[in-house]
Amino acid sequence: MRRTSRPHSLTAAPPRPGNLPHELNRFVGRSAELAAFDCALSATRLVTVTGSGGVGKSRLVAHALARTAADAAPADGVWRVELAPVRREELVEHAVVEALGLTDHTPRPPRQVLVDHLAERRLLLVVDGFEHLVDACAALLRDLLRAAPGLRVVAVGRRPLALEGERLFPLAPLTAADAVELFADRAAALLPGFDLDDGCRDDVLEVCRRLDCLPLSVELAAGRLRALSPRRLLERLDDRFRLLTGGGRDALPRHQTLRTTIGWSHELCTPAERLLWARLSVFCGPFDLEAAEYVCSGEDLPADTVLDTLDELLAQSVVAREETPAGVRYRMLDTVRAYGAEWLAGIGDQGRMQSRHRDWYLGMATWCELEWFSPRQSAVAARVEAELPNLRAALEFCLTEPGQTHLGQYLAGTLWFYWSGCGRLSEGRHWLDRSIALDRGDADGDEEAGHGEAGGQGEHGGARLKALWVLGYVAILQGDTVPALAALQECHDAAERGGDATALAYAVHRTGCLALVTDDLPRAERLLRDALVRYREIGELNSNVLMGQVELAMTVAFRGDLAQAAALCEDVRQVCEDHGERWTLAYALYVLAYADWAEGRLARARALLERCLAIDHEFHDLLGTVLAVELLALVTVAEGDAAEAAVLQGAAARIWPSVGLPLFGSAHYNAPHALCEAKAREALGDARFEELTRAGERLGHDEAVSRALRNANPPPPRPRAVGRRRAETQVVLHPLSAEGDPGTGGQRA
Missing domain, CATH: 1.10.8 (Helicase, Ruva Protein; domain 3)
Known part of the structure; x- marks a missing residue:
């Protein structure tokens, strides 16, 4: 029997199971969220469903509870109160009374009426759209939950109620x-x-x-x-x-x-929250607290208030918080960001915010380049991956705003380690080509006069020179030799005229690398040795310098001097281990494995290649990965397993198009591949070899790596687009402005 309280003074509306609105169209998706919501509701008496405007909070709750009502609804029904139309806090209690269909003619306050009515009932109350009345709503629900043990509440809004026992249920957009x-x-x-x-x-x-x-x-x-x-x-x-x-x-x-819908959230924000919302719109993708504090602070929003203001935007679901393997990061949905961007443009502050955003990411890139040659190499790679949307925005700003081309050249050049070492050759080529092309006409005119940026003597010539040698390097790795040679020759001539010893050393080095992949081994050896001497004279030591020594080792190995090649790479291995460097180490291991294969030490060659491949896979270095797989195929056929070697060659063939010209079109790089194919075809026959190669081509990237490592569990690739831990946020800001000269150098010991 249904129980009532104080029948002498209280009459209820005609008995009914509740007032949930009926669904008028089909509910789509959300199966996982519905199951999780059911679990949350069965585990606690107060569930608060939060999320941005338009994410579907009300509809999910209505659908979930309609299913509940059909099966095992609370004895006294499911009741919904819509608070969006209520503008004053003192009317919240009246709105709940009205939603429950209660009338009362006594002088009791409405809160007491609700307490008395709910005290002995089993009822589920849905409170929807409370965010503009959060204090009054929280106080009322706290009292009701304490007084009515049979009451359960589902609150639906853009922020938590912050009540004891509250279980948050944040709702994300649809898949x-x-x-x-x-x-x-x-x-x-x-x-x-x-x-x-x-x-x-x-x-x-x-x-x-x-x-x-x-x-x-x-x-x-x-x-x-x-x-x-x-x-x-x-x-x-x-x-x-x-x-x-x-x-x-x-x-x-x-x-x-x-x-x-978005404006509803905006109206609920304080002036400081609205200002931060607008300024945060300058970020693209995830950002961290330190970036927000630097970019968005000012006299009207001190840096030490940004955290508390950001916390309020989080509470109101304007900003979302993400737990990543590397720490906490924040992001806004594009729709919310676009609304903030309109406000930022409206107050005339967009250009200044974009400049501060650019400065932050220029400083971050400078710090990451320095830290690349350290035990923190993996963390640096992960951080740049996480910041890539913002780095793209900074690059775009530099390359579209007048007078900032040199900053775009510097930023694109400074990220050389990411383009070349983390599987982003194509994107790096895009930014480098654009940055160089923007002032190439002016640079050509300056060359004729013997001065200006192209001569390395202009105010910002160093940034251009750095972009040129990095462009040459990226083009070499893609097997695109003509543009590579043009960029490196331009860098060499300009650096020589301007007396820029650092840029000249890099130009000589990369030209030697180009000679290596185009099979001009005598010239490659001469240039690479010259570059290493230049590096020692200017005190340059970093991953690039060590890579030059690895490339020299490969050159002498191709010329038949395996002992000297091994000695050069053993030296690189020692320096890498001393400094915690792993990316260049992988290439040194590759050369050492090549020497061991040539000398018949197959087990040792395989062990070195497996370590090499694991590192390359972690960094998403596709070039290093595919070279290691190619050489592992050769080791495999030498071990007597021609079928597996054919599969690995097929797997490598699938990866090469993502890198560039297969084996650089080089006869020396192609020799192990050709030898492996010849031996495998001889052992298997053409038909079987082709069949197994096609099977290898069907392997995905991770599958291919696992197969090359003999189906062992390879280390997972470094997660794409992750954040970083607070301990790793001590960024040394590079003091750059549109008038500054970022320079050209690498990292110096």
């Missing part, structure tokens, strides 16, 4: 697959016969991705199909706030357009 399904479902309701298979699936996927897979944004976008095709819709998304308007007549006012 891409669920977002596409939602778009298709709403589009089909609007346009009968709409089908994703009509050649528009890719456009719809990109629309959903550009809208952060926010359910509200996706539904509003689908509503535009009355007038626009998916392709036209995609083209107009740059002005998403103007495009995505409408929504159903029964939608809450704050949900009828994307702008008002």
Whole structure:
């Protein structure tokens, strides 16, 4: 029997199981979230579902509880109170009373009415849209939960209530697959016969991705199909706030357009929170606290207040917090970021914020280049990977703003270790080509006069020279020899005219490397030895210098002097171990393994190559990886397993197109490959060899590495796009401005 309290003064509305609204269209996706929500609700009496505007918090809760109501609803029902229309804190209690259908004619305050009514009931209360009334709502729910042991509460809002016993349930956007399904479902309701298979699936996927897979944004976008095709819709998304308007007549006012949805959160922010929101929009992708403090602080927002202000934006789901293997990072959804960017432009502060953002990432890149030659090499690689979206934004700013080309050249050149060592040759080539091309016309004119940046004597000539030798290096690794030679020759001539010994040493070194991969071994040896002498004279010691010694070792090995090659690489190995350097070490191990294979020491060669491959795989160094796999195939066929050697050659063939010209088109680099193929074909026959090679080509990258390591568990590749720990955030800011000269040098011992 249903129990009531104080029947003499309180009458309830006619008995009913609750007031949850019925769903009018199909609920899409979220199966994992629904299961997790059910578990959370069964484990605690207060669950607060948080998330950004439009992420689908209310709909998920309504759907989850509708299922509960159909199966095992609380005895006294599931009741929902919508607080968005309530503007004053003292009216919160009245809104709950009204939602429960209660009337009371006594002088008791409404809170007491609620306590008395709920005291002995088993009831689930949904409080939706409380974020603008959080203090009053939290105080009321605390009292009700204490007084009514049979009460459970689901709070739905953009921030926590911060109550004891509260279990947070942060809701993320949809997966891409669920977002596409939602778009298709709403589009089909609007346009009968709409089908994703009509050649528009890719456009719809990109629309959903550009809208952060926010359910509200996706539904509003689908509503535009009355007038626009998916392709036209995609083209107009740059002005998403103007495009995505409408929504159903029964939608809450704050949900009828994307702008008002985000604006609802903006209205709830203090002036300091709004200012930080606007300034944070300058970041692309994840950022850390130190970056936010540097970039966003000022007289109107002191650095020591940024943390507390950021914490409030986190609480309101404007900013999301991410736990990564390397520590905590923050990000804003693109839609939220775009809203902040409009405000930043409106207050006229966009250029200054972009300049501060650029300075931070120039300083970070400088620090990372220095730290690359250290035991922190893996952490540096992971950090640059995590910061890549922001580094791209800084590069783009430098290369599009007048007077900043030299800063773009410096930044693109400073990241040489990332382009060459972490599988980003193509992207590095893009930025380097752009930065050099921007002032090439001016530089050519200056060359004729014998002065200016091209001569290395201009105010910012050092940045250009650094970009030139790095461009040459990246082009060499891609097997693109003509542009490589042009860049290195330009760097050499300009550095020689300007007396820049550092840039000249790098130009000589990389020209020697080019001679090596184009089979001009005598010239390669002469230039590489010359470069190493120059490095010693200027006191240069870093991964580049050690790589020059490895390249010299490979040159003399190809010329038949395996003993000298091994001695050179043993010296490199010792220096690497002394300094904690591992990237160059992998290449030294490769040369040592080559020498051991040539001398018939197969077990030792395999052990060296397995260590080499593990390091290359960790750094995502595709060139090092594919060279190691090629040589492992040769060792494998020498060990008598021709079938496995054929599989490994196939795996290498699949990787090469992601690097550049296979084996640089070099007869010397190709010799082990050709020998392996000849031996394997002889043992297997052409048909079987081709069959096994095709099997190798079907292996994914990680599978190929695992196979090369004899199906052992290879060390996992360094996670892409991760953050870093607080202990690793002591960034030495490079004191750069648009007027500064970043220079050219590498790391010096």
